[in-house]
Amino acid sequence: MLRLSGGVMPQQPMAGFGRDYLAIPGPSVMPDAVLQAMHRPAPNIYSGELIDITASLIPDLCRVARTKHHCAIYIANGHGVWEAALSNVVAPGETVLVPATGRFAHGWGEMAQGIGAEAQVIDFGLRDPMDMGRVAEALRADTGHKIKAVLGVFVDTSTSIKTDVSLLRKVLDEVGHPALLMADCIASLGCDAFEMDEWGVDVVVTGCQKGLMVPPGMGFVFFNERASAARAAMPRVSRYWDWAPRANPEEFYQYWNGTAPTHHIYGLRAALDIIHGEGLENVWARHERLARAIWAACDVWAQNGPLELNVADPQNRSHAVTSLRIGAPHGTALRDWLQHNLGLTLGIGLGMAPPGDPAWHGFFRLGHMGHVNGQMIMGMLGGIETGLRAIVLPHGDGAVEAAADIIAGR
């Protein structure tokens, strides 16, 4: 039979038929209940259920972040709430400490520079957890307490490294440094177990389009009393980003500082019902089980050939996103084949090599956040197995079986 040079059988692409699967680390798959809740005519924004539903979101969002404190909602993506959080507690000329385990930490630091702050970055590279000793050293060296906040990314979505944020709090306490502890939970809230109050996190930011399963467009900033006090001591705060009226609105429009994101409110209500209906701890456990199945498959593929998990120690891996190394150009070849032939979309490698550099094509990522179950993950893994065969890349045999054992609980 005729074969193309890459070993790919000439065949009719099968994408576009059946249901496509977007397995990227956000935006994530949306539950039908979320889509159905949003499919409605424009609602009244002056009175009626929209006002009550909005008020009902706040305690249920706080339950996801595990905080008894405050929540401000923004019409914004993750970058928006990065800036929102910073604008409330960091003044121009102040310093933020950025212990970085991937591209997103650098991005948050750049956002701080954009509002006139200085970002002191400690770069831990792309594969390793933070060295808390180096964080302690940087804080200890700051005898004048110029560092106003430590910006910790809980799960860096580029590398899939998960940081033990409770250790950052311990380091701050041991050094006796008064900086606020701020955490980016955009990739991972509602996926990886996270405890804002118990871990002593002062500010948490997240978006709605990953673990919260709503189309992009809403962001959330959670903050405690320490952060509130820091906000009150600011010389000025941008009127739009100010979290105080949003978290404590006297009028409905103050939640949003303008028109409400009407349909997102309905979508988020449905999503929070799903999360709390399942139970947050069950949600975490499901993500862990599915992540372990993915890692088991990847470990088998890695036994023969270039595919490799980016993070060696499972302790330091997210349960929401998995970053892989496969060597250029195989990452792009695999993604393209799956996209065009199976309707399966995998995430691009992000921040692992500069765009334009041929090495950029040697990475890919899997999103497994939010509305995912065993058959979707088995389908994704079976799809990748198919793609590895199609592009004729060596790989260990039995990966899908290894994942099946984990999901079967064997």
Ligand SMILES: *Cc1c(COP(=O)(O)O)cnc(C)c1O
């Ligand atoms: C997705 C993500 C962001 C950026 O969110 P946008 O909505 O794309 O602006 C920031 N940080 C982390 C950890 C993320 O996963």
